[in-house]
Amino acid sequence: MSDEPSDRIGDQDRHAVQQRGRRPQRPCRDYERPWKDKCVDKNLKDEWLEDLNALLVFDLVSVCEGHPQSMYTCQPHLNLQLRPAAVEPVFASRTNVLELVGTQINKLFSESDTDAEMELKSRICIRPFDTTSTREVTANIGWLGDRRSEAASTDVVAWFEKIVPRVQQFDQVLHEFINASD
Numbered sequence: 375m376s377d378e379p380s381d382r383i384g385d386q387d388r389h390a391v392q393q394r395g396r397r398p399q400r401p402c403r404d405y406e407r408p409w410k411d412k413c414v415d416k417n418l419k420d421e422w423l424e425d426l427n428a429l430l431v432f433d434l435v436s437v438c439e440g441h442p443q444s445m446y447t448c449q450p451h452l453n454l455q456l457r458p459a460a461v462e463p464v465f466a467s468r469t470n471v472l473e474l475v476g477t478q479i480n481k482l483f484s485e486s487d488t489d490a491e492m493e494l495k496s497r498i499c500i501r502p503f504d505t506t507s508t509r510e511v512t513a514n515i516g517w518l519g520d521r522r523s524e525a526a527s528t529d530v531v532a533w534f535e536k537i538v539p540r541v542q543q544f545d546q547v548l549h550e551f552i553n554a555s556d
Contacts, residue, residue: 397411398411398412398413399411400413401413405441409423414437415437415438415439415441416439417439417526417530417531418437418439418534419534422437422534422538423437425538425539425541425542426452426538426541429454429541429542429545430545430546430548430549431456431457431460431545431548431549431552432454432455432456432457432513432541432545432548433454433455433456433457434452434453434454435453435454435455435512436451436452436453437451437452437453438450438451438452439526439530439534440517440520440530442520448520449516449517449518449519449520450516450517450530450533450534451514451515451516451517452514452515452516452537452541453512453513453514453515454512454513454514454515454541455510455511455512455513456510456511456512456513456548460511460548460549460552461509461510461511462509463552463555464494464511464548464552465494465496465509466555467551467555468494470551471548471551472494474547474548474551475492475548478543478544478547478548479491479492479544482540482543482544483515483537483540483544486518487517487518487519487533488515488516488517488518488533488537489514489515489516489517489518490513490514490515490516491513491514492511492512492513492514493511493512493513493514494509494510494511495508495509495510495511495512496508496509497509497510513544515537515541517530517533517537519533
């Protein structure tokens with residue numbers, strides 16, 4: 375696995391990566407702003423977005439600053455997915471990686487304001503003329519507080535300032551584990 379992060383912004387859609395630097399493909403909503411070829415929440419700092427899109431083994435699937443008017447996303451959160459090249463080494467050493475992940479999640483994300491989980495999934499789909507199996511590893515990290523206003527509150531900013539470097543640490547530890555497994 376290469377140490378160099380690929381040029382990506384959280385998804386594996388090759389066309390989206392080629393569109394980087396262009397306008398978003400849809401108009402941004404009133405609580406969003408353009409960032410590269412995506413619409414992102416207004417109060418997410420470019421630095422956080424760059425850091426989360428430069429991870430070594432994870433792809434950023436989504437990041438949200440939380441929205442007080444929404445019943446579903448009032449809490450800031452981010453969702454990650456392990457890149458396909460890293461999935462098999464993780465599943466091959468499932469027992470060891472679960473111990474490592476448990477230790478790291480407890481070390482990096484166990485504060486009372488954060489919820490973190492990592493999930494290893496194996497899925498078999500059987501359909502007429504098609505049987506597929508997939509494996510994926512996802513991580514979800516969220517702030518347990520609720521956004522109370524549209525303005526960027528100091529506690530939400532402080533949470534992202536704390537969490538982004540910890541996500542980078544978590545990513546680095548998994549990267550080292552996967553490379554040691556080769």
